[in-house]
Amino acid sequence: MGIGKNIKRVDAWAKVTGQAKYTQDYMDDRMLVAKVVHSTIANGLVTGFDLEEALKVPGVVKIVTCFDVPDIDFCTPGHPWSVEAAHQDIRDRRLLNRRVRYYGDDVAAVIAENEIAANRAVRLIKVHYEEYPPLVDVADAMAEGAPVMHENVPDNILKHTSFALGEMSFDEALKEDGLLYLDKTYDTQRVQHCHIELPVSYAYQDGNGKITVTTSTQIPHIVRRVIGQALGIPWGQVRVIKPYIGGGFGNKQDVLYEPLNAFLCMQVGGRPVRLELTREETFANTRVRHAIRFHMQAAVRPDGTLVARRVQAYSNQGGYASHGHAIVANASNMIKQLYRDEKALESESFTVYTSTVAAGAMRGYGIPQGDFASECLIDDLAGLIGMDPLEFRLKNCMEDGYKDPHNGITFHSYGLKKCIQAGREAIGWDEKRKVYARQTGSKRRGIGMAIFCYKTGVYPISLETASCRMVLNQDGSVQLMMGATEIGQGADTVFTQMASEVLGITEDRIYIVSTQDTDVTPFDTGAYASRQTYVSGKAVRQTAEMLKDKILEYAAWMLKLDQKNLSIRDNMIIDPEGEDLLTMEALATEALYSLERSVHISAESTSHCKENTFASGACFAEVEVDMPLGKVEVLNIVNVHDSGILINPKLAEAQVHGGMSMGLGYGLSEVLMYDEKGKPLNNNLLDYKLPTAMDTPELEVQFVELQDPTGPFGNKALGEPPAIPVAPALRNAVLQATGVAFDELPMEPQRMVAAFKTAGLI
């Protein structure tokens, strides 16, 4: 019972037997079907439609175009709303857009009796455009005379920020004698989340005006607010229900098609309308990980001291702001935090609109990109001075007690160097680095590593608030309600363990309500930023303490004993000697049905979290590179994580497995490609190379478990970190194996073969 135990997931049985209900499971065939008409140009303006043929399709109920939607620009990212206008998200899109800003932009929608009719009508709609040149890359968009994507952003630069640290400028620092200097560019690619469950929702409107939207989202309370904003109706008039969801990874931390779905149901008198995306639409029309180019300059002393760095990051935002600049800012911050520069660090970040699919949140939120640049640079610098890159990291990485000079986030529990040490031993770093130092032949082996740090939640950059409600059932079991969401990661299970730990009630007697329903569910901003076990966990702890207090107060009244002497253990009220006094069942039944004192014991509270802490870790990879085939075989890979106390070690391990496999795809195969017209080339799972189970090696996981003093149970971030260090560790292993530095992801066969040819290795 409680923290640190490997209890079975509370939803395990439901999920493996197929009983768990997802949005699809609540739909029925009587619902109308909506299909979106997507633009077939990447940049331009809709000048008109020819709907005649489409309207003739039997079963078509209504066609709505970008000329019919409210005159309201709205924002989509899953951030807490800000009461200060300056901190509010960017409102730059409509329910349907007349100004087309990427190939596939939403320009109209068909509502029909069934999917066949809807699809037929979509194909028969003729859209007339005024076409502008596509802006596929950041360079296109920043070029002189590039077409303006959004009127109020004439240079297409959504945002530009910079900071500097150290006693002097980067240029000043370079003047020191004997420094070795490096100037490199690292490129990360556009990838997609590829969650199993596609974005899907359905909406209807009640007679009293309330719109109910059931959707696969990570952020039900935020979806509620954004629908209200997008439609210009009171937020309380919107009800959002989130059933089980089949993965999100940040894509569902954006409000995607729910506002349009809500709007469409209002166009047909409130009738239920469902809107499901295809896989192709999910690639082309939802969100992707930002492709970021990092221009890195660095100077190092021959003894391995990192003296100065200059980072310029260019983030390809796509056509709409979504989470926008927050992602490249996060990357740049992490580059700053992970190593100290003795003299200077200069950082500059640009987020640039292009006419491609909008980039948004994805597991790691900029850190995988930043970590790739940071960790490639570190290995390149170590190579430059002939130093072991592990030793170079130990010498320069963030230290125990590190505190970010800008936002004050502090390393309250420090496991980074312990993780490096554990990984070093697990992979056999010292021996293998030597063995693989000089190889010949077409297959060569190498080992590489990367480290990272990751903050937990978003405080103080943004708001961290979470509520929880608990109710004592008639039989002494407990209902646990969270605004925080289960999105496959096991949140429901760890919240249950937390409640069990505090309450003294066994997990089998705690029923978490997995479905969020914004009409009744306590408020929480949702699943993102690896925040829930930390931020929402505090709400569980606090609420459980309140509930326990109420239970014991009632027990004291029943037993005519002093409350101070009572406690709960294994569903029993006990005395200080541990003797059983009363079952929870007897207490609960009495509390509800007492003729003397009937009370429905419940507790509800908000935890406004004003703390943060760093998690950290390292990945070590051993690879064999088949150079003629351009193929990397991962022989061994180990992630070591410093995430504080683990609530459920087995679940934690599974979380790391998932992140590592995502990192493998990021490093070796995945990229969403566009042609020069701005049209996506491989927006399907045949051409987009997501690794399968067959591609995944044995994944080793270790933890350095330290009690974090700020975590509700000594815990800190774990959700996103595992995906971060894998790609740079692989790149550094390939570098050791072959001597070729791959500075652009992914390291897929064509690119590798070309590079090995250039290097004269094949």
Add this chain to the structure above:
Amino acid sequence: MGIGKNIKRVDAWAKVTGQAKYTQDYMDDRMLVAKVVHSTIANGLVTGFDLEEALKVPGVVKIVTCFDVPDIDFCTPGHPWSVEAAHQDIRDRRLLNRRVRYYGDDVAAVIAENEIAANRAVRLIKVHYEEYPPLVDVADAMAEGAPVMHENVPDNILKHTSFALGEMSFDEALKEDGLLYLDKTYDTQRVQHCHIELPVSYAYQDGNGKITVTTSTQIPHIVRRVIGQALGIPWGQVRVIKPYIGGGFGNKQDVLYEPLNAFLCMQVGGRPVRLELTREETFANTRVRHAIRFHMQAAVRPDGTLVARRVQAYSNQGGYASHGHAIVANASNMIKQLYRDEKALESESFTVYTSTVAAGAMRGYGIPQGDFASECLIDDLAGLIGMDPLEFRLKNCMEDGYKDPHNGITFHSYGLKKCIQAGREAIGWDEKRKVYARQTGSKRRGIGMAIFCYKTGVYPISLETASCRMVLNQDGSVQLMMGATEIGQGADTVFTQMASEVLGITEDRIYIVSTQDTDVTPFDTGAYASRQTYVSGKAVRQTAEMLKDKILEYAAWMLKLDQKNLSIRDNMIIDPEGEDLLTMEALATEALYSLERSVHISAESTSHCKENTFASGACFAEVEVDMPLGKVEVLNIVNVHDSGILINPKLAEAQVHGGMSMGLGYGLSEVLMYDEKGKPLNNNLLDYKLPTAMDTPELEVQFVELQDPTGPFGNKALGEPPAIPVAPALRNAVLQATGVAFDELPMEPQRMVAAFKTAGLI
């Protein structure tokens, strides 16, 4: 805004447009279908089944018989559970019964892929019985040597209670000189609720064992408990959802087929199974109003003083206890309360098992029966001494401040005599009684009246507890969650008005959650006993006061003002001068999203109600009796009600209309008949004569609005009362018109023609 206003029902639009969702609306065709196999004998034992042919029907998934169900006897009535064994309901039935106790008892169930297969299989099942003599009437069941219905009740008398009031015994009181004496028997019949929506539910079981049952019920939290008890599983493992329901009238204050439905889904691995009753089953297999025979003896002085009464009541319970003796006890109490006997009152009540359908709760809960006996007797006594029955009532009826000597329930706000006076004027009593005193011919007119009193809720006889939760939405609107249920009577609307009144927030900004879901909904015992506006209304008031306090506390913090000086009016925080300071919207947004102090404002509380008060009223009817046709035409009818302050006068009036039309059917046409073998004869809406709109005269309603000091808003019971006094008022009107006393309900044509022939009138 608030109390006393005729706001539109909050569910009006949804209900008239068909958008309101009922249990059926949540079902889908993929669900399995269950059908119950009913016994074709009224009394006996199942000795075996022949299932072979039934199992061959394509689509049949499983057949479960009375030999397969848990060895658990359970109780069904919608009462709060009692922690004291002596006060617990009677557990006398199984999920399926081997011992058959009425024609139609549940002996087996078929689960099939569709309804056609299920029905075919039901018809092919052969049941073997050992048959006992049927016990249709109380007399049969109390006869020497009658077969025993339940082993632990050898005389078939489920319960027998008695009480006596006054300075002497009834026999002693009779010794006074000059008394006039009456000995009569009044018979009330078995009727059915005839709610529009038939009993319907569906159930499935999750992987973690939780069983969810969506059902048309008045009492979701009680259904949860009873399913737990019937299946022998922890109550917290059961989740009950109650959507909108299409009427209940007490039939759905019993746990009918939900436990069997839950059990059946467990027999097919948790797959969803739906169980819908037909109208025929609803008549024959759910609950009916108890047929009660009252043997009344009374003595009166020539001056109109009621000196003594003796009442013996025999209640036909049917085969299972259900609400049992509580109903006849309620009737006997009301007879006691409504008039004072100067010297003696003796009362004796019997509840007797017979082999007919179980009788249970129905609007009025015994009072319509008791009132019929009481008010017939009063007119018969008035006739005996030649006194105006209205004057006779005024002289003897309960007085202002009446307090029941047994349970202490007090008449805190007294409108009874005002109701009599108002009705007297409305119907033109004084003139018409004279005009109609002496008539000839085959059509004759008369006027009659009846009065009643009715307690509000069940305190102190049983527990009264109710909880409420309110949450401030992001836009300053409010979610209102009640365990109390909307069953068509308008509860959602009046709770909304109550919340609005206290909060200062307009009704359009208060969203009541109409669906109860026992996993998240605050506890309440449900809709019965005319308790909700009184008992649950107290929970609304208390919770709204808590929420308001939290809102104003936050407003004071935001505005840096003293909370004492702040209030809310029309969705604005105002100062003592009534100046607007802040919108609720701004406050709510700040409260959630403040970086300084984020709090999700909510309130939840239980009101344990330890008060009660009497409502009262009168019905006056003017009729024309066509004696050769045996037909009663109601020329005028008026109900006058003393129900305290009306929350919504229009809704109150509609409630009285519904009750009056139910009373008309009770008085004139409705009876569920059985043949001598114990088989129901007219269990369908063709042969059972429910009045239609065409049969219903203009219904006049008046109220005497007095502030009740114990009601949360000066209000008291209104739900059940309107149905009570109509039948006796009609009977007394017919008595005046024809001189024939109909002492048995209903006054339907055959019975009337026979009586008029006997009386020599036709």
